[in-house]
Amino acid sequence: MIRSTKPKNARSKRALENREGKLVENVKTALFIPTHTSNQALHDITVDLSNMKKPFMKKFTKKNQNKDLLPFDKADHTNLEFFSDKNDASIIILSSNNKKRPNNLTFVRFFEYKVYDIIELQVVKNFKLMQDFKKLTYNVGLKPMFSIQGDIFNTHPTYKHIKSLFMDLYRGDSSSQVQDAKALQYVISLSVDGEYDETVSNKLPNVLFRVYKIKSYKSNNNSVVNSNTGKLLPRIELEEMGPRLDFKVGREQLPSADMEKEAMRKPKQAYGANNANNFKMDKNIEMDVMGDKLGRIHMGKQDLGGLQTRKMKGLKPRYDQVDYEAMEDDYLNNEEEDLGSDEEPYTLEQEQEILEEPSRKKAKK
Secondary structure, eight states, X not given: OOOOOOOSSHHHHHXXXXXXXXXXOOOOOEEEXXXXXXXXXXXXXXXXXXXXXXXXXXXXXXXXXXXXGXXXXXXXXXXXXXXXXXXXXXXXXXXXXXSSSTTEEEEEEEETTEEEEEEEEEEOSSOXXXXXXXXXXXXXTOOOEXXXXXXXXXXXXXXXXXXXXXXXXXXOOOSSOOOOGGGOOEEEEEEESSOOOTTTOOOOOOEEEEEXXXXXXXXOTTSOBOTXXXXXXXXXXXXXXXXXXXXXEEEEEOOOHHHHHHHHOOOGGGGTOSOSTTOOOOTTEEEOTTSOEEEOOOOOOOOGGGOOOOOOGGGSGGGOOOOHHHHHHHHHHHHHHHHTSSSOOOOHHHHHHHHHOOOOOOOOO
């Protein structure tokens, strides 16, 4: 590994400071390395993929003869970590070809110059390059738009990995500056070939990688009207510009739980706290890969008795209905108990006197 030494001049000091962690990280650099088994088809494919990544990319022109470079063949990742550290690359794309895995691209992501995760994507033969389409160009260094089609990219862990990989590779500058509409020139589309049903088959469908050029035309009568300004919006059409790649999902290696937690951790200042000492993280709030804020709300049991409602006169307690049947049953039960007791019953004359006794009331003043 490269030894960390004290900078000798201002230039080397600035270079080391540029590698340090920042609140808003630099655009991730991708390194394309052809292995000793790479072929001409993989060379042409990596040329198109690297052109979409310019200027934040580096590409080795000669084949690397080191057979220990492939991560799934060797448990030691020292060589890959060396290239990542020396070239300050967060993503390395290795191209290899053999009988068992033809036209294979291995995507390796790094965190702190250590291997984070790995996935293999094999290019199916029916691919097309940019040169096979009508010559369409776009400016270098622009951020693309993404079109992720299918719920499988949000549910299946392997396809969530692929979605995160390509968005990490081509997301560009992650600053909060709003991009001009003229800079939106092309779209990267990810979809799957057919529908995936885990109960029917365990075979994963292919990933369809497409790139489209955005073309704007003069608005017509069928154009959409802007609700704010009342003006007609320009008519937008998409034209495929390449490359057109179908990926077959291969082997995969996910990061450990500790490394994933450390990589996803955000500094206090990233949450907009004015003072780090008074910082308090909001619980149950997270951000998805598209930058949308998601929150979870826990609702407690509501006490409906304390609600202030409009009360009717008939709902007062004194107007409660009396259950006369229950009162009659209680009276009969009490009468049976009195008949079964040892006390002497009233005579007919005593009962007559009780019934005829007038009620005592207080005289009104």
